[in-house]
Amino acid sequence: MPVANLEWFLLIGAFLFATGVFTILTRKNAVSVLMGVELVLNSANINLVAFSRFVRSPATLGPTSIEFPLQGEAAHHVYGAAWIGGNVFAAFVIILAAAEAAVALAIILGIYRNLGDVDVDEVTAMKG
Amino acid sequence: MHPLLTFAHDVMPFTKGWPDWILYGLLVFIVAFGILNTLVAPLTGISTYIERRLAGRAQYRWGPNRVGFRSMLSALPITRGLAKLADVQPIKFIGSKIPGGLLQFAADGLKLFTKEDIIPSQADQLLFRASPYVIMAGSFAAFAVLPVSFHFRAVNLNIGIFYILGISSIVVPGILMAGWGSANKWALLGGMRAAAQIVSYEIPVAIALMTAVMLAGTMNMADIVDAQRSGYGIQKAGLLGWYAFRYCGLMLVPFVVYFIGGCAEVNRTPFDLVEGESELVAGYHTEYSGFRWSFFFMAEYSNMFAVGAIATTMFLGGPLPPYPVQFTEALFGPMGNLGMILRFGEGFFWFFAKSYFFVLVMIHMRWTLPRYRVDQLMNVCWKVLIPIALVWFVLMCGVRMVRMEMALGPEKDAVTEGHK
Amino acid sequence: MIAALGIRLGDPAAYVFLAFAAMTCGSALIVAASRNIVYSAYALLLTFFGVAGLYAFLDADFIAAAQLLVYVGGILVLILFGVMLTHKIRDINLSNETTNPIIGAAIAGFIFLALAYVSIYTKWDVVERTASPTTGEIGKAFVGKYLLPFEASSVLLLGALIGAAYLARREKEKP
Numbered sequence: 001m002p003v004a005n006l007e008w009f010l011l012i013g014a015f016l017f018a019t020g021v022f023t024i025l026t027r028k029n030a031v032s033v034l035m036g037v038e039l040v041l042n043s044a045n046i047n048l049v050a051f052s053r054f055v056r057s058p059a060t061l062g063p064t065s066i067e068f069p070l071q072g073e074a075a076h077h078v079y080g081a082a083w084i085g086g087n088v089f090a091a092f093v094i095i096l097a098a099a100e101a102a103v104a105l106a107i108i109l110g111i112y113r114n115l116g117d118v119d120v121d122e123v124t125a126m127k128g
Numbered sequence: 129m130h131p132l133l134t135f136a137h138d139v140m141p142f143t144k145g146w147p148d149w150i151l152y153g154l155l156v157f158i159v160a161f162g163i164l165n166t167l168v169a170p171l172t173g174i175s176t177y178i179e180r181r182l183a184g185r186a187q188y189r190w191g192p193n194r195v196g197f198r199s200m201l202s203a204l205p206i207t208r209g210l211a212k213l214a215d216v217q218p219i220k221f222i223g224s225k226i227p228g229g230l231l232q233f234a235a236d237g238l239k240l241f242t243k244e245d246i247i248p249s250q251a252d253q254l255l256f257r258a259s260p261y262v263i264m265a266g267s268f269a270a271f272a273v274l275p276v277s278f279h280f281r282a283v284n285l286n287i288g289i290f291y292i293l294g295i296s297s298i299v300v301p302g303i304l305m306a307g308w309g310s311a312n313k314w315a316l317l318g319g320m321r322a323a324a325q326i327v328s329y330e331i332p333v334a335i336a337l338m339t340a341v342m343l344a345g346t347m348n349m350a351d352i353v354d355a356q357r358s359g360y361g362i363q364k365a366g367l368l369g370w371y372a373f374r375y376c377g378l379m380l381v382p383f384v385v386y387f388i389g390g391c392a393e394v395n396r397t398p399f400d401l402v403e404g405e406s407e408l409v410a411g412y413h414t415e416y417s418g419f420r421w422s423f424f425f426m427a428e429y430s431n432m433f434a435v436g437a438i439a440t441t442m443f444l445g446g447p448l449p450p451y452p453v454q455f456t457e458a459l460f461g462p463m464g465n466l467g468m469i470l471r472f473g474e475g476f477f478w479f480f481a482k483s484y485f486f487v488l489v490m491i492h493m494r495w496t497l498p499r500y501r502v503d504q505l506m507n508v509c510w511k512v513l514i515p516i517a518l519v520w521f522v523l524m525c526g527v528r529m530v531r532m533e534m535a536l537g538p539e540k541d542a543v544t545e546g547h548k
Numbered sequence: 549m550i551a552a553l554g555i556r557l558g559d560p561a562a563y564v565f566l567a568f569a570a571m572t573c574g575s576a577l578i579v580a581a582s583r584n585i586v587y588s589a590y591a592l593l594l595t596f597f598g599v600a601g602l603y604a605f606l607d608a609d610f611i612a613a614a615q616l617l618v619y620v621g622g623i624l625v626l627i628l629f630g631v632m633l634t635h636k637i638r639d640i641n642l643s644n645e646t647t648n649p650i651i652g653a654a655i656a657g658f659i660f661l662a663l664a665y666v667s668i669y670t671k672w673d674v675v676e677r678t679a680s681p682t683t684g685e686i687g688k689a690f691v692g693k694y695l696l697p698f699e700a701s702s703v704l705l706l707g708a709l710i711g712a713a714y715l716a717r718r719e720k721e722k723p
Contacts, residue, residue: 006672011664023579054677308586
């Protein structure tokens with residue numbers, strides 16, 4: 001088993017989440033807000049991987065809506081073990097974070113070109 | 129009590145009363161210091177010696193030829209006395225067979241160590257100071273998983289090559305740190321160029337490496353080496369088993385793509401826009417001097433070696449010799465411990481010979497080719513290397529699938545039956 | 549005392565774990581509180597690195613390396629570019645104001661306490677599991693059960709690539 005209990009990882013995740021939320025709420029700079037979002041995503045990822053490592057998983061990755069021909073142990077062998085689910089989810093989160101950061105940075109650069117500033121309070125052009 | 133702790137207590141009795149965590153920290157420090165001084169510094173030192181000698185040849189001059197074993201030997205009292213007896217100059221007495229200048233790197237290191245450490249007053253103190261360490265850490269951490277000889281490496285990591293790709297990406301923020309911290313626009317421009325270049329070229333490099341990973345079916349570097357022992361259906365394949373020559377030479381293309389991308393990642397000519405001295409003074413390390421500058425220098429040469437070592441491991445069989453390794457296994461196998469040492473030395477020799485071959489090629493490229501323009505650089509990456517790497521990846525997927533189908537052929541039904 | 553909380557002291561790895569945990573949390577605090585946005589960005593580097601270390605402690609080798617490759621090598625570089633392109637190098641004190649820190653801290657503290665309460669007082673269904681390499685399993689899951697999300701995410705990445713390139717492109721000046 002790992003050197004620390006599940007609770008340790010969950011607490012670190014909770015702490016990262018709280019700091020991320022604090023950053024998002026209090027910062028005016030759009031890049032800083034983006035950093036807060038990354039912290040939140042990281043905290044979620046820690047939780048996902050920790051649960052994947054520690055907590056009992058469903059018996060198999062068995063069929064959902066698609067018909068999988070294999071069942072039980074053979075399904076593990078071909079489709080991957082069930083406990084890996086959390087890791088896979090974390091990988092998806094990383095993919096998403098990459099896409100999100102790229103688009104967000106492009107938007108921030110666009111704002112900077114148009115307004116000369118990246119203060120999120122100043123971006124009110126669409127306000128009615 | 130952990131064995132490490134008891135060992136530390138035995139070797140250093142004065143540490144008995146210390147708290148555990150301080151002792152562990154001390155051990156880490158000692159090991160890191162030892163590795164840095166016994167392994168990395170000589171590696172980069174030898175590379176710089178080769179570079180400077182070759183640069184001298186390319187420019188029709190000598191290069192370093194004074195500080196070295198020859199002058200050290202000729203300065204010894206006994207040599208002087210013997211030379212006096214023979215009535216010749218001491219340096220003539222030693223002879224010209226020993227190349228001069230071999231210890232120039234050590235002398236340079238001492239010189240840089242004693243130089244003044246200048247920090248610009250407008251610079252961001254923290255970032256400016258921290259950046260050399262970040263870059264060093266990123267480029268040296270990759271050495272941990274290199275299989276230096278048969279089953280000999282610091283860590284046997286099952287994600288070996290992926291770890292190298294990940295850990296070496298720490299270099300990029302380090303470079304940006306140097307560029308921003310210097311408060312100098314040439315440094316900033318150089319840092320931004322370097323970051324853009326490294327991030328772009330990481331893509332073809334990663335895809336080319338993944339082609340080899342896909343063929344081996346593992347990311348463990350030792351297993352990738354083992355997968356190159358045989359090929360073309362021959363058990364004792366030797367040179368033919370290396371991935372660069374497998375599949376009728378199809379794998380030469382990812383190999384070349386990797387090497388070009390690797391050259392671009394270490395920011396050397398023809399890809400040295402980062403420090404193009406006619407435009408940017410010296411790029412992101414313009415403001416650095418003394419020992420901090422030498423850190424950048426060492427990181428560059430160790431990166432060069434790392435690129436060569438990765439190419440060697442992934443495409444040229446790592447420590448495998450060009451003759452079938454089974455011969456020496458059969459020869460040295462029954463010799464017990466001596467055989468083990470011989471085999472270790474054999475792998476060591478081939479690994480470093482191949483890696484330094486790549487270092488040599490990079491040095492020759494630097495002194496032969498002119499520099500690219502920025503737009504040409506990005507065109508080569510995005511319009512040539514990445515499409516080729518991607519197409520070849522898919523092609524090799526197809527080759528592997530066909531071969532697996534052929535291999536499974538008759539037994540395939542049995543395999544599927546077994547799963548049900 | 550710490551041993552009672554479920555850390556195996558005596559194992560050197562425990563100290564490394566504590567160091568990584570402290571690095572992650574401390575640098576996250578710097579991200580949230582630093583006045584200099586460049587320091588925030590570099591503290592984020594330490595956070596990402598620390599989180600990668602925590603993944604390694606969770607035996608998630610693939611995710612740890614992917615974290616370094618994508619977050620440190622990709623997202624952090626993007627953020628740094630964002631910082632450096634939207635500020636001038638001569639701004640020595642890069643403004644990174646904090647508005648309403650007290651309300652923000654209250655909300656964040658409440659969230660932390662609630663999450664901490666849940667994570668400590670829930671009886672998790674913990675199982676003993678020996679560490680095994682995850683890379684192969686993740687690969688099988690990607691082309692097995694999670695094939696559709698995998699393909700969807702590749703389409704998403706392509707869309708993000710094109711979208712970002714379109715957004716960041718300089719408008720052609722009209723003649």
